[in-house]
Amino acid sequence: MTIPSIDASPAKKFFVDMLTRDIELADAILDLVDNCLDGAMRQTDHLDSKNNRYKGYYARLEMNKDHFIIEDNCGGISQHIAITQAFRLGNTNFGHDQNMPTIGVYGIGMKRAMFKMGAHSIVSTKTETEEYNVIIPPEWLVNDHDWNLELTPTKTGLVQSGTRIEITQIRDGVARLLDDQIVFQSNLMNIISHHFAIVINKGFTIYLNNNEIKPSLTSLMFDEKAFSNNKGITPYVYINEWEGVKIELTVGFYRDLTTDEEDETFLESRNSSEKAGWTIICNDRVVVYADKTRLTGWGEATVPGYHTQFIGIAGVVKFTSNDASKLPVTTTKRGIDGNNEMYLAVKDYMREGLKTFTNFTNKWKSFGNSNTVKSLSNTTLPASSGEIVDKIPKKQWKSNPKEFGGKFYRPSLPMPKLENKIKTIKYAVGVNDFNIVAEHLFDNTEVSASELGRKIFDNALIEAKENE
Numbered sequence: 337m338t339i340p341s342i343d344a345s346p347a348k349k350f351f352v353d354m355l356t357r358d359i360e361l362a363d364a365i366l367d368l369v370d371n372c373l374d375g376a377m378r379q380t381d382h383l384d385s386k387n388n389r390y391k392g393y394y395a396r397l398e399m400n401k402d403h404f405i406i407e408d409n410c411g412g413i414s415q416h417i418a419i420t421q422a423f424r425l426g427n428t429n430f431g432h433d434q435n436m437p438t439i440g441v442y443g444i445g446m447k448r449a450m451f452k453m454g455a456h457s458i459v460s461t462k463t464e465t466e467e468y469n470v471i472i473p474p475e476w477l478v479n480d481h482d483w484n485l486e487l488t489p490t491k492t493g494l495v496q497s498g499t500r501i502e503i504t505q506i507r508d509g510v511a512r513l514l515d516d517q518i519v520f521q522s523n524l525m526n527i528i529s530h531h532f533a534i535v536i537n538k539g540f541t542i543y544l545n546n547n548e549i550k551p552s553l554t555s556l557m558f559d560e561k562a563f564s565n566n567k568g569i570t571p572y573v574y575i576n577e578w579e580g581v582k583i584e585l586t587v588g589f590y591r592d593l594t595t596d597e598e599d600e601t602f603l604e605s606r607n608s609s610e611k612a613g614w615t616i617i618c619n620d621r622v623v624v625y626a627d628k629t630r631l632t633g634w635g636e637a638t639v640p641g642y643h644t645q646f647i648g649i650a651g652v653v654k655f656t657s658n659d660a661s662k663l664p665v666t667t668t669k670r671g672i673d674g675n676n677e678m679y680l681a682v683k684d685y686m687r688e689g690l691k692t693f694t695n696f697t698n699k700w701k702s703f704g705n706s707n708t709v710k711s712l713s714n715t716t717l718p719a720s721s722g723e724i725v726d727k728i729p730k731k732q733w734k735s736n737p738k739e740f741g742g743k744f745y746r747p748s749l750p751m752p753k754l755e756n757k758i759k760t761i762k763y764a765v766g767v768n769d770f771n772i773v774a775e776h777l778f779d780n781t782e783v784s785a786s787e788l789g790r791k792i793f794d795n796a797l798i799e800a801k802e803n804e
């Protein structure tokens with residue numbers, strides 16, 4: 337008896353039409369930029385995490401209704417990698433990459449982005465020793481029997497070692513978006529300025545249709561003197577190394593404390609709240625920006641929910657690993673996996689840090705816009721979160737007694753003194769009565785309510801003191 341063999345081979349249509357449906361166009365494009373950056377990371381000394389690590393490296397995006405091109409000078413794809421891995425739909429060594437904190441995990445990003453955008457793609461690459469093209473034509477996308485591609489050695493026009501991907505025969509819906517400067521392109525620039533802020537700040541340049549994208553970064557207030565005099569503001573910091581993932585958490589104030597008055601004014605303005613909240617960075621990519629929800633601990637356990645009075649509080653958590661599959665990111669790498677065990681453990685410290693600053697804000701709140709608060713914030717210095725960890729003196733660190741380990745720095749923040757405490761008096765009176773008192777005290781009914789109130793209180797205070 338012959339045993340029937342069942343066809344369980346994959347269908348191209350699945351990769352071309354199904355897999356691409358679940359990803360937003362902007363995210364697919366970000367995947368291509370991620371690849372450029374991973375390339376740049378492999379080219380640079382991984383021990384050099386200093387400010388200018390990516391200087392000179394770029395990714396140039398060009399898009400309109402007819403084509404999408406991304407070109408970089410990030411080293412290119414070696415012929416060996418191209419033949420054995422780069423063009424496979426999926427890979428078998430999840431996340432491992434030569435001891436580098438790259439972000440590529442699944443081996444699908446580049447292909448998915450090409451299939452999502454158009455029916456014809458050319459990948460050209462130049463390394464120090466090789467130069468070639470790989471064409472993915474429309475016929476290949478529908479042929480289930482042919483899973484091979486041709487690598488053609490040729491002049492590519494690339495001047496430096498790098499890669500260019502050119503996608504044409506753009507899909508209908510995609511063409512409209514790629515051509516849309518007002519909404520799609522400007523939105524994409526905005527997403528890139530946040531997502532790649534750290535690397536742009538370290539020298540990487542990204543252009544969209546020849547416009548250079550500027551980074552959008554948050555820095556925290558930091559007063560070095562505060563270690564000795566306890567009068568300034570320093571952030572709460574927690575660091576750990578957990579199963580191959582380096583964790584660095586800082587939370588503090590990124591701007592002056594708000595006063596009651598400002599609170600009201602800011603209430604209407606969304607922009608002013610933009611930087612408040614938690615930013616989460618995985619292998620140099622900002623995967624969550626200025627979050628103010630339960631995802632990052634706001635309104636959970638004993639932490640209050642976000643409110644405009646906390647507009648000055650910002651925190652940054654960085655996860656770095658040479659094995660990208662250990663990062664607590666979602667599969668699209670544009671968000672945090674809220675159920676990840678390591679992330680849940682870190683969240684305890686996010687909440688503790690938040691609590692330090694929400695308590696502090698609440699304590700100062702009843703002291704209004706006192707000069708003490710102003711002078712406090714004026715003496716602080718902004719510092720990017722990475723530098724803060726290095727600046728904390730060794731003896732200020734405490735080890736974490738809990739099983740998760742690591743160590744933290746808890747700031748001792750200046751507390752308000754009672755004599756600076758203020759109270760606001762508010763009450764309503766009839767206009768006729770107001771006019772009678774105004775006439776009596778000022779000979780003028782046009783006087784402002786607060787002026788009149790002040791005068792009445794001052795008179796009462798003099799009288800009370802005389803009778804003491």
Ligand SMILES: Nc1ncnc2c1ncn2[C@@H]1O[C@H](COP(=O)(O)OP(=O)(O)OP(=O)(O)O)[C@@H](O)[C@H]1O
Binds near residue numbers: 367
């Ligand atoms: N611009 C580039 N520069 C250098 N190498 C690249 C570039 N683009 C792609 N590659 C190579 O091609 C491989 C496949 O890229 P692809 O985005 O499909 O998967 P990945 O990055 O490994 O994983 P993920 O699906 O998580 O993005 C990469 O691992 C890398 O080796």
Ligand SMILES: [Mg+2]
Binds near residue numbers: 367439440441445
């Ligand atoms: Mg990738």
